[in-house]
Amino acid sequence: MYYKHHIFFCLNQRDNGETCCAQFQAQQAFDRCKAQVKAQGLSGAGQVRVNKAGCLDRCAAGPVAVVYPEGVWYSYVDLQDIDEIVESHLKNGEVVERLLTPPHLGR
Amino acid sequence: MYYKHHIFFCLNQRDNGETCCAQFQAQQAFDRCKAQVKAQGLSGAGQVRVNKAGCLDRCAAGPVAVVYPEGVWYSYVDLQDIDEIVESHLKNGEVVERLLTPPHLGR
Numbered sequence: 001m002y003y004k005h006h007i008f009f010c011l012n013q014r015d016n017g018e019t020c021c022a023q024f025q026a027q028q029a030f031d032r033c034k035a036q037v038k039a040q041g042l043s044g045a046g047q048v049r050v051n052k053a054g055c056l057d058r059c060a061a062g063p064v065a066v067v068y069p070e071g072v073w074y075s076y077v078d079l080q081d082i083d084e085i086v087e088s089h090l091k092n093g094e095v096v097e098r099l100l101t102p103p104h105l106g107r
Numbered sequence: 108m109y110y111k112h113h114i115f116f117c118l119n120q121r122d123n124g125e126t127c128c129a130q131f132q133a134q135q136a137f138d139r140c141k142a143q144v145k146a147q148g149l150s151g152a153g154q155v156r157v158n159k160a161g162c163l164d165r166c167a168a169g170p171v172a173v174v175y176p177e178g179v180w181y182s183y184v185d186l187q188d189i190d191e192i193v194e195s196h197l198k199n200g201e202v203v204e205r206l207l208t209p210p211h212l213g214r
Binding site for chain 1: 108109110113115118152156158159160161162163164165173175176177178180210213
């Protein structure tokens with residue numbers, strides 16, 4: 001596995017007025033995650049990659065991010081949630097149960 | 108696993124003149140993959156998602172795409188390669204060995 005944890009943030013922006021992750025500070029969340037991962041020395045091959053992504057098609061649960069290869073989906077609310085995902089999951093490998101995306105929520 | 112196969116294409120564009128995937132028809136490859144997956148009825152929850160992504164940080168091997176949860180990386184050349192990835196990997200679960208990204212190639 002090239003990256004131990006590869007997290008993708010939906011940063012999709014829509015022009016048609018439909019709700020999307022970008023309206024819920026997804027960019028700020030991505031920036032925070034990237035900065036925290038870097039600050040903790042976790043970034044790079046064999047470690048963690050924080051990635052921009054287009055629509056992940058689970059808009060009803062947004063804003064969302066997904067961590068692979070484990071396939072864990074998060075619905076976060078604020079930047080403290082991001083810090084917790086970094087510390088618990090990306091650093092220590094422990095899923096943050098309270099932020100898990102409800103399985104039935106899709107587009 | 109929300110998606111059986113979740114493929115991310117690096118569509119990164121750089122302003123500073125550095126080489127990046129977008130210079131090698133990454134957008135066309137993404138479009139082709141998305142269209143083929145849809146045409147074959149493979150798209151959606153429980154099946155396949157074709158996703159845009161920012162820089163995947165393996166520029167030296169670009170243009171690249173990564174398939175999760177299996178963590179298989181591809182360096183493709185043309186649209187026929189994309190068709191083969193769709194048919195072989197995304198449809199039938201068989202990795203396209205000849206297109207695998209060399210493990211040592213990173214940024």
